[in-house]
Amino acid sequence: MQTIISDLNQKIVGDTVVDFWSDYQKAIKSKTLENFRREIKNKRIINVRRIGKNIFIDLSENKTLYIHLKMTGHLLVKPQITNHKSQNFSHPPTSSPIGRGRGEGAKNYFDDKVNQYIHHIFYLKTGRTLEFSDVRKFAKIVLDDTRKIKELKEIKALGMDALEKKFTLEKFGEILEKRKDAPVGTVLMEQEKISGIGNIYRSEILFEAGILPQRKASSISVKERIKLYNSIQKVLKKAIKLRGTSDSDYRDTAGAPGNFQKALKVYRRNGAKCKKCGIIITRVKMGQRSVFYCPRCQK
């Protein structure tokens, strides 16, 4: 997620949206496709930021494009199309826009299956495109005044981002205190408490901390709380350094997978041996989602 933000800041800030195309209007919230298209035209991209898993692209005229990628959304920055025919924006890509640009010999990640479910395209002044691939069509796009985006209930409800300075050990303690009856594995995933930790990272964080996901928040000692807090920082920072986890379908803005999946210690490793102690990794369900842990290393 942070990888996408950094990439977008490097690549598209300063560029201008000249047109927009979509074949899935349902993703565009509280606006018709035509209004959205009209309003995003000729807006310059000022800055890209995020809170947890929520992406904000600040535009000129105090507008903000708010995007949530959900499970399978990808934002892909594609180079200028070279041999294009005259473009008709009401019927854009006749087939999947694949095999564009990129030097010969280099792997073209845009050919990957998961990068080909393009449902929205932002056409940029430089001739490049910001293309939005989304297999499962869960992702959402909202365009409004920056001020109004900030006031959206789902944004207001967000807790502190796990990596911002404001999220201190003390704040973490307060959060655990308020959720004492809940399993710590559940609390880590609650975006309204701490934003930014998803299903992969909660398992990895708990393994790093040596704490079982089922443990009640109230049972976490001061020493364990410190360990857990430090594990959140450590795991997330390492994942960012490795450009994210592509165990399933995450991709960066060049369509390339991350590298953190090679460093996963427990996630989706059920039935395999723990890398630390050799015992078999267990999987359990917590709130409809799988959690993975080592029954020996985690207590």
Place this chain on the structure above:
DNA sequence: AGTTGTGTTGAAGA
């Protein structure tokens, strides 16, 4: 071939 599971989360049901 049907079932299950998936960088998620919001709404409905109990």
Place this chain on the structure above:
DNA sequence: ATCTTCAACACAAC
């Protein structure tokens, strides 16, 4: 209120 289940959707893997 708060927790659990389901639904949005498509596809791969078991």
